[in-house]
Amino acid sequence: MIKNCSVWSKVVKVWLASSPINLEEYRRLALKFERNKATITTLVSKIKPSKDFNNYCISTRMLFEAIVEVTGKNFIVDSSKTPQRIAVLDKIVNLEVLHLCRNAKGVLNSAKKSYKMDIEAGFETDFPARRTSKTLIDWFFVNLITEIFKIGVISRKIRYEAYLNDPEYIGSLHNKIRTPIITKGLSTDHMLAGNVLRLKKNIKIDGSLGFHYKRLSTLQFKIASILDTLLPFWSWDIKRKFEFSRKKGIQL
Incomplete structure (x- = not known):
């Protein structure tokens, strides 16, 4: 290719x-x-x-x-x-790390997607849903070792859902990140593999996505919710939560 x-x-x-x-x-x-x-x-x-x-x-x-x-x-x-x-x-x-964190429920919900091979649609092979236990263990392990590798490096955490709600926020984190590109959309003309979004002519952030967990059973939802409660530093940005709630006039 x-x-x-x-x-x-x-x-x-x-x-x-x-x-x-x-x-x-x-x-x-x-x-x-x-x-x-x-x-x-x-x-x-x-x-x-x-x-x-x-x-x-x-x-x-x-x-x-x-x-x-x-x-x-x-x-x-x-x-x-x-x-x-x-x-x-x-x-x-000269490295600065932006650690994008998504809650366990969101990661597990995405992991439950499954596809059959369809070259024209961008699926080069069968993509079965991932096991719940493996997904949640991987979520924990990847976040943990990210924290370890960040030691000694300038870094910030960004919550996935907060980013979808306010994509301009990421532009405030670094002067090289141009917010108009993020909000208006982009194309991936020479991206040879990866997410099927690459096949779209214009890719834009959709703030309505990432907040529904329709693929999860009641038990899966409860297990992931427990992890989110026990590990809030990877699932919920307290500072951003306060800022978003204040914008909406909600008192915490």
């Missing part, structure tokens, strides 16, 4: 010309350092970098530079979701 894309084929060519490792080696190291199973390895490498870790970090920096050179853009959205990515980026850029 990369070779058929006018942008990514050029990016890869420029990148590999300067990268200390080839594409296959980069893929191997991505699995070595950017999986949940690799958490201990990556933590050790963050403190005492190995040769593999240094090569992976340098190659990642070269990839970003290749993207800038080919596209002429100076703002790159890295949509990587693994907490281990923080350790990699912290070695190559």
Whole structure:
């Protein structure tokens, strides 16, 4: 697929010309350092970098530079979701982390989606609903190790639902984030894989989404609600809750 894309084929060519490792080696190291199973390895490498870790970090920096050179853009959205990515980026850029948190109910509700393979619709393979136990354990583990990797790095938490309600809020967090792009919509002309939203010509934030849990059974809803109550720092931003309620004239 990369070779058929006018942008990514050029990016890869420029990148590999300067990268200390080839594409296959980069893929191997991505699995070595950017999986949940690799958490201990990556933590050790963050403190005492190995040769593999240094090569992976340098190659990642070269990839970003290749993207800038080919596209002429100076703002790159890295949509990587693994907490281990923080350790990699912290070695190559002046890093600030925005930790986007979604409550357990919302994550579990999304995990219960299922699709059959439909290439034209953007589903390259069957996508069965995920198990409740695995989803909630992953939710806890990913948030926990994100907190660990954030140690020593400037960071802020953003609540998923608060962001949907007020997308302009994220523009206030960093002067490089342009709010009009977020609120008016964007296109993903050269996105080769990922969410099926990429197939739409114009992608916009829909504030009505993310607040319904229709896929959850009563038991699933109760279990996830207990986690949200026990772990409010990952499910509810107290400061933003106060601000939103104050805007609506609601007294807490």
